[in-house]
Amino acid sequence: MNVSTKSEYGLRALIYIARHSDVHPVSAREISAAWHVPVKYLEQILKTLKEAGIVESRVGLGGGYRLTRPASLITAGEVIRILDGRIAPFSCVSETEYVPCEFEIDCGLKTLWARTRQAILSVVDHTTIADLARPASESAAPSQPILLKKQIGR
Amino acid sequence: MNVSTKSEYGLRALIYIARHSDVHPVSAREISAAWHVPVKYLEQILKTLKEAGIVESRVGLGGGYRLTRPASLITAGEVIRILDGRIAPFSCVSETEYVPCEFEIDCGLKTLWARTRQAILSVVDHTTIADLARPASESAAPSQPILLKKQIGR
């Protein structure tokens, strides 16, 4: 159960762009300096994000990246899927990379993984870059209420 | 976002033991044959599970493994933690392996990861081996109702 640095850096980059690209596009170097991420690595991530249609870019002096859509229309789940691949904990319950398992008939685990996946999606697919870009003091509540009723310890 | 084969095999082994250890303990070879898992690999997993106090073992002919507790008192989350380590998607929100992050103050992501973690825990910490060991036809519903109100597509 892990999120890679790609998703972490990618989301941070998008947060930064959402916050700062009003006047001019934001360069990879600027984001890199702000979040302490290696520039060259970030370039690759932003390239992937560009190919996926999340950001657009302008080359040359004064160039950089901008979101193609309002930040409120980009979900964290979408970004994680682009950069990390499948979100489901197991491919036998993945929508995007489904691979059947020989034991599905009598495998209680499938149900477990399916529920886990739904639980994850209920969070990441309902949290947008706009939610994340809000100052932490406003507690980054998602725009749509998520489906957890209460927090559980541990 | 992935669950390793260790957790998968470990949970399957426990399910098998819960179902079949009434009369005599269950051997690794037996489980291995039932679930198509390499014996030697399974031995290692069961050893870890034994050290963690989930199963007890008996050496020699007719030996094998038994649960130390009723299956209804062993949660999937506990097993995954033992075999895979941290469940939280990022260590900045982990209870068991917390590592602070330099950007926590203004990092909307922390909230996202925290919510994701809670969502995962609300499933895996409320699903027991007893739930999983029930025949799939009974749909492996957890003993306590989980906190998702409805299923979401995608």
Place this chain on the structure above:
DNA sequence: TAAATTCCTAGTAAGGCAGTAGGAGATGAA
């Protein structure tokens, strides 16, 4: 004594992750 079983340690092949490296080509400012 033989067969079955857990226990213990070591090794290993492949793949993914997290970058580093080195430019080529575009663009705007001086």
Place this chain on the structure above:
DNA sequence: TTCATCTCCTACTGCCTTACTAGGAATTTA
């Protein structure tokens, strides 16, 4: 026109983890 600043593109690399394999020692029962 030159120069600094950008993105774009491809290749490479070191390290770690995963998913095993391998070989036996010790224990127990028939």
